[in-house]
Amino acid sequence: MPLLEVENVTKRYGAFTAVDGVSFTAQPGRIVGLLGPNGAGKTSTIRMITRITTPDEGTIRIGGEPLGPQHQRRMGYLPEERGLYRKLKVGEQLVYFGELRGLSRADARARTTRWLERLGLMDWAGKKTEELSKGMQQKVQFASALLHEPDLLILDEPFSGLDPVNAELLKTTVLEERAKGKTILFASHRMEQVEQMCDDLCLIARGRVVLAGPVREVKQRFARDVVHLEFDGDDGFLDRLAAEQAVRVVERGPGTAEVQLLDGTPPRRVLDAALGSVHELYRFSLDTPSLQDIFVRTVGETARVAGGS
Amino acid sequence: MWFIVARSEFLRRVRSKMFLVSTLLVPLLIVGFGVAGGAMAVAAMETGTHNVGVVDSTGRVVTRFAQTERFNVSTFPSEADVRQRLDDGRLDAYVVIPANVLDTTAVVRYVATRGAGLITQEQLRSEVNDAVRQLRLDAAGLSPEAQQLLKRTPRWEASERSGEGETASRAVAGAALGFGMGFVIYLVMLLYGQMVMMGVMEEKQHRVLEVMASSVRPFDLLMGKVLGIGAVGLVQMAVWLGAVATLGLFAGGIAGLFIDPASLNLPTGTSGDELLAASGVTMPSIGPGLVVAFLAFFLGGYLLYASLFAAVGSAVEQQQDAQSLLLPLMMPVVLSFVALQAVLTNPDGPVAQALSLVPFFSPILMPARMAATDVPAWEVIVSLALLVAAFLGAIWLSARIYRVGILSYGKKPTLRDLARWVRTA
Structure with a gap:
């Protein structure tokens, strides 16, 4: 049974329809790639799943239940625009985010230590966040999304701006989470990463799903x-x-x-x-064509169809 | 959930150096400025002796000058002489007393170099006035005893009667206390309201709000922030009030430094507290009721304004963009501060009564009124109830603006945009 079900979800901002009847599911132990060019509606879709905004139409279910505030704790969200309190110390920051997601103080502290060690940030625990490099801040943000061991991990462009060594470190971590049976939603416009990591894909363009299914099946269709x-x-x-x-x-x-x-x-x-x-x-x-090529072909066609109509 | 947010907001600020510095420094600065100002005023009064020339056409006024160490008085026959000496720098000032000064309202002319100062002029003027008055009284045939009696003004003691009997009047002290409390609430409300706004704005600028909004309800986030920063304000106020209370214990002593007993016709050995009593100032008795009301209205006012400040902070990205949205918010605060004077002048009047019931004005005006007069309990309760209702309305409104505002980037929103957000959120 899928952990996350998105069904016919639509979101409008004024006259602009950002998400238009999008449906897809995400299964435990699998990584779903939410793909699309910039402005396709990936982040708008994610914001509805994380309950930052509410859909105008359609339903979202977690474990079969309609999405509610109680589900936010089961999610870990790494937004595309990274956001941390710059004046807080790295350790304090993680403990705070952990507590906000329902961890006890002691538990949040223990897990913070564990994650900082794992990501090689232990020496920076007492430093203010603004003193860290961008890449390090991103690792902190990544840890904050995983600290409370969420069932559903939502990563929006998780590797952008990381050097190859750190990108590899985070990639390994994501794959470990998959092995633990976590459901992972991975939004990106970088096809080669998706091709390497994702089990399923859902290609969005102009607010609509244009291609969806297990990566292998999709490739076989071409x-x-x-x-x-x-x-x-x-x-x-x-x-x-x-x-x-x-x-x-x-x-x-x-x-x-x-x-x-x-x-x-x-x-x-x-x-x-x-x-x-x-x-x-x-x-x-x-x-067979690469995902990048499939992406260009599919989105190109939609663009042509939409432009011609 | 709001508690975790509030605790983090509170600890983060209380631990900062900024907080420590401002909490300790402000009372020190106030006391420091007070003492320094007083000391300078005293020092200014005692700046050496001035050489004063007098051209006394009556020949009698100058003989009646009281002995004073501040002037070195010398007489001259004509104005030409003194003018010459002033120009040479041998005189700091001179006075020309016309011959008819005793009979009419003739003009006494005072000429001084630029550096002679205001005090010299005032003292010379009272010397001349006293001397002329005495000479006129002598001429009228009044005995020295009668003249002494004329100098003695009656002492004044103001009391007020209420159900509990008669107490020393608090009209002056009450108004002063009311003004002080109103000012403190005004200051702290604005200061901390803006701090809430800056906090929300900073979270929005650094895109923390998106992560926060994915974990916590906007209401909890807003509430936690407002309460956490409010707690910081309370702690700071408590420290400051403690400092003021401590200072109050020594008020008599401090006053003694600045009030000359002779000016109140009291012997020189009079204690500071007696001095204050004699000058009509009774140290206001701050009852527990007033303290509770002060805190309640401060809290209510802060909560009302801070939740609206937070809404503004969530709507804009930069402080410059906030100005147009802040204007309607600042107006009632500034207006109530302006109205404070009028309310204290007539604390039982209809204007004072009406304004101290209106939520946006009551946080400043009601405690001030209560310090100045006995406000009926029902008025206080109604005022407080209205304030709480207004706060609940404001936070509801703000949570709706906040929901939309935190994700709105780029365009600078107008008041009309905010109204639309409230409807659609």
Whole structure:
């Protein structure tokens, strides 16, 4: 049974419909990627789940019950705009947030110590938050979202602005929480992270869900129509193929290219064109599109449909 | 939940250096300024002797000058002489007394260098006045005994009768106390109301409100903040009141430093407390009822204004944007401070009675009135009940503005926007 059910939820701000009939579910032990370009309605959706705002239409359920104030304690929320009290000490800050989510003072203290150790921030516990670097503040914020061991973890762009080492640390932590059976909602517009981590995805554009389901299924819905190439020499064949409307160049760099085959172009046509142009061909592979590509294709189509109507 | 918020807000502020400094420093500054001001006034009175020239056409006025160490008086035949000496710097001031001074209201001219000061002039003037008066009385044939009698003004003792009998009048002291209390409430209400506003604004600026709003109901958040900061205000007030009470014990002694017994026709050895009594000032008796009322109205007023200040803070991002929204909020506070004078002048009048019942005015005016006169109990109770009702209304209103305000960024909201938020929240 899903822990979180969002059903036909709509939110309007004046004449602007930020979220338009969005539905999706999140299961324990799985990470749902809530994806979409900036302004798609991800944060508006999250704000309704966290009860910061209320939906104009539709229902949200937690564990089968309609969302109520008692559910806020079961959630841990890492907002996209990080917010900490700058003058409070790191330790005090975490204890305070823990208490606000229903922990006893002693419990909040013990867990604060544990999390600060785990995230390598123990030396900073007594420092004022404003003295910390942005990355460290983000780790503190992350700890504040997890301190009370919430069943539902809501992370809005959790890795933005982190260096690779710390991003990896937080990623490992998130995966550990998944292993413990927590339900995780992960909002992002960074596709490669979602592809690595998420079990399910829900793609939002212009306030509507345009694509949803388990990541593997979604990818299977798209044919193997992407060719990856690595080579030495002249890459003029890419321009010729594109001009003939045979392929769409997704990405190209010095000696590498990713193209999408258009309208049943046989892969062989690309291979022939390449062999006729380059010195040496190191790689030629036919793959399913990346999430990034699926995202661009789907959102691009919606944009076109919406723009044309 | 609001309790956790209130405790955190309270501890955070009470532990700050700012709090320690302002709590200790303000009474020290007040006492310091008082003592320094008094000391300077005393010192100013005793700045050396002045050389004063007198051209006395009657020849008799100057002989009646009382002995004083402050002047070095010398007489001269003509104004030309004294003018010359003033210009040379040998004289600080001179007085020209015309011959007809005893019969008519002739003009006595006083000329001084710039540095001679006001005190010199006032003292010379009373010297001349006293001398002329005595000479006129002599001329009228009054005996020295009769003249002494004329100098003795009757002592005045004001009392007021009530059901409990007769007590020393508190009219002067009560008005002073009422003004002091009104001023303190005015100051602290504004100070702490703004502190609440800044607190909310800071949370909004640093985007903490979103995290908070995902954990706590806006009502709890608002309530906790207002009460926590209110508790800080109470602690500070308690310290200050304690300081004032301590100071009050020594009021007589301090007054003794500044009031000259002779001016009240009392012997020089008179104690400070007797001095205060003689000058018509009775130390106001601050009964427990007044203390309770003071605290109740202070709290009620603070809660009312602070919850509205919080709403303003949640609506704006920067302090400059708050100005237009603050105006309607500041107006009643400033108005009640303006009305304070009128209310204290006639504390039983209809204006005082009416204004001290209105919630936005009562926090300042009712305790002030109570200090100045006996306010019927029902009026106090009605006033307090109205204040509580207004506070509940205000916090309801604010919680609604707050819900929308904390997520509104970018545009500077107007009063009309706030009204819309209240309706839609």
